[in-house]
Amino acid sequence: MKTFKELGVRADLIKGIQELGIIHPTDVQDQAIPFLLENGGDLVAQAQTGTGKTAAFGLPLLMKVNPKSNDIQAVVVAPTRELAKQIGKQLFRFTKFSEQKIFTEVLCGGDNFDRQVASLQRPTHIVVVTPGRLLDLFQKKALTLLHVKHLVLDEADEMLSMGFKKELVKIFGLTRARKSTWLFSATIPDAINGLIKDCMSGKPQSLKIDKAHVVNRDIDHRFAICGRDEKTEFISGFLSRQGESRGVIFCRTKAGAIVLGKQLAAKGFPVAVLQGDLTQKERDTIMRSFKKERVQFLIATDVAARGIDVEGLSFVIHHQLPEQIEYYTHRSGRTARAGKKGISLTLVEPRERAKITKLENTLDLSFSEVR
Template sequence: MTTFKDIGISKPYIKALKELNIINPTEIQAAVIPILLEAETDLIGLAQTGTGKTAAFGLPLLHSIDKNKNEVQALIIAPTRELVQQIQKQLFKFTKYIDGKIFAEGVYGGEKMDVQMRALNRTTHIVVATPGRLLDLVERGAVDISNVKTLVLDEADEMLSMGFKEDLNKILKYNTSNRKTWLFSATMPQDIKSMIKNYMDPNAARVEVNKNALVNENISHHYVQTNIKDKVNMIIRILDKRKDDRGVIFCRTKAGAKTLAQQLQHEGFAVDVLQGDMQQKERDKVMRAFKNESLQVLVSTDVSARGIDVNNLAFVLHHQLPEYLDYYTHRSGRTARAGKTGQSIALIIPGEMQKIIDIQSELGITFKEMTV
């Protein structure tokens, strides 16, 4: 079994990892860390969420920071505020036992600009940011990224599907000559390929984690045949059977998500909704309740679910199948994280069987029919 020591991580970091119960490197960590520690290289990592990417890029990044230089040396860009906060928190925990201090600052929308500007005035070595807010701060002269040695793009495909293409292109145009770029993505749409071509070294290292498994192999996939008017009853029966399990139910529209959440609350389930019209404060409140387990189930739209990273989710339920295949990967990837198993259950109505067949062949997975 490979250890963190084998792949070059120094003792203080290993001690902090042990405390976080991270004992052996995951597949992506074992593949990526030695490359990034040993060589000044661009890197393209193909990996699902929940595979341990934060430590895979975070540990080599921390090793590369010069603590004596009071300048922003690294930039990590991620799609959602939740993910930014999570990455920043992990970096902080990784550095618990090192000599000296490495300062990482998180910036994202939905917070007061002046508060973030003041925070960036203090010593900052690493900025973790969502694309829009970072660009705002750069254009206002509140953060100087001209000395950035490493730029990490985490969940690049999610950022593009959320409409951040222009922002990312502007950020990538800064200081290209003396910078390494590490890009992580679960899928490789055309836009990402052109980004790689335009802004990265053609000899960039490439790492693919379990190449054939576009979808995490610890997830079992099921479909339930029903019709439109029976859907809500079907969901109630499924939840009744899973009284102790937590999960996420996906709806295609904001209105659909709201209505379903109300119907389930009415039936006495501990359920709340995440959707695009919510204020950030409400969203945070719902996420807190879900994380501390006072909520059992979240109903969410695809975009609102970005950045949900909660361990021990037993299932994902698709009220409708998503429009895009990538979304199926992102949705089902919310369960079975950190080595656990999980179920992905799709409700299908007459005429939708073909969709199941398409998803199977495209993603290389097998659905089993489930009767409730």
């Protein structure tokens, strides 16, 4: 296993990531970082949530930015406010021990526009932004993209599924002077291939992380057989044994998440529900309560949970298995971070037992049954 030093990462950045518990490179970091540092050309990387993508593109980005210039030199585009803020926080942490500071601004819809305009009057090297807000700020002439050398799209497939194709095409057009484009995506559907063909010059380097190497090996994968009407009682029993441990319960639908939230709240559990119909203000209030531990358990749908970054989660519960295997790794990756252990518990009905076997075979995992 290579070290970050062998990958070419600067000593001050290595010190910063080590303080975050990032000691050994993940597969995507091992493959992406040397290419981005040495070549720096266009890259299309297929990798799941929880594989260390932020460091994979963030460390090379920080090393390529010139801190002596006050121009915006890099743009990182993310689908959600939560993910953008998570990326911005990580980039700031990576540079904790750097002598020459690199300034990053996070610009998201839902935040005060005038305050963002004012913040861009300060030296800014990197902006982490949601698509719509970037275009709004550009149209108001609050920022210039003339000096952008590097464009990063994180979770590109999610941005397309959220309807941001038109915005992304515009962003590509506004950053024509860039030297490189780095696209990270959990899946590469036809829409992504179309975006690559239409908006990226030449043939980008392709990188794909094998699904068998995606899931964190510090996660204890478990499953329980129970009928649909038995799931709430099973979850109640599990939560009552967790003490002060915190976790996320994933539901497949908004309606299911709301119903489960009401059922668990009625039993006295400190829960909150994160689902797509919430306003940004309601969503922010819930996430703030969860991060500050005023809420112990979060119930969420897959789409609503994109970009969640909460430290110290001990477990994840799958109320139902997701429709796509990739989403299992998205969900499970919320626990067992920074070298800690965690539990991923899946509830399946008797007729769904074969799905556990499929997960085991596809992801090279071993599930233990609990009763």
